[in-house]
């Protein structure tokens with residue numbers, strides 16, 4: 001895939017990043033995953049806002065403003081020759097001999113442009129299984145940090161059991177997924193964890209909240225327990241790459257309602273496709 005690293009356009013598998021890069025040494029950085037539909041980035045301003053918030057939270061000066069990042073994103077997209085792509089943006093504290101303390105050096109900016117990994121229509125029609133897993137992450141989950149070890153371990157555990165996602169549980173309530181936000185539907189109302197330091201403020205969550213408002217579906221930001229999720233009428237997860245994905249089953253084989261995707265998730269997904277110019 002085509003990539004960008006500190007001013008150069010390269011191939012993503014070319015050696016380009018020094019061993020001393022702090023993303024490599026410490027995971028000392030933040031990132032975004034942005035989807036581009038037919039050449040048009042979806043909610044780019046919101047993604048860049050979140051990137052700047054994440055960077056500020058770890059006292060990282062990106063060294064580019066939004067316009068400058070947009071120019072690089074535009075150039076990378078154009079050079080990639082792709083029109084439907086997932087664009088990854090990573091900013092780290094730069095290149096310096098390994099030492100925990102902040103170095104005095106410019107931040108590193110890398111990006112990759114890859115074709116969409118589209119979820120097959122059959123998988124969407126079937127719906128996903130999820131595994132309940134303890135949320136073992138730190139308490140700054142609103143920062144989109146490169147440090148994803150707990151997320152990776154939980155997602156692998158889920159995958160080992162044939163599940164698409166691990167639904168994370170902290171203090172008896174569902175926080176979010178390892179790379180998604182989690183929702184249940186009960187009596188026609190959508191419920192999801194409120195924004196806090198315990199979850200990432202998903203951009204797709206923001207889109208779904210707007211759509212729910214438009215469709216006059218109540219959107220309640222209130223945490224729920226795994227038991228409430230089991231008793232839900234329907235459930236779904238959202239993220240930039242899965243969009244709105246129905247959840248129908250748990251790792252133990254138990255089903256949500258009849259084990260089929262529900263109407264609320266479907267309505268949100270249909271509207272999301274229109275918003276993103278897919279239909």
Ligand code: PLP
Pocket residue numbers: 033176177178179180181199200201202203204205238239240241
């Ligand atoms: N929560 C976590 C922990 C994530 O990593 C992600 C995305 O990867 C999300 C939620 C969904 O965020 P978005 O909709 O902005 O992709």
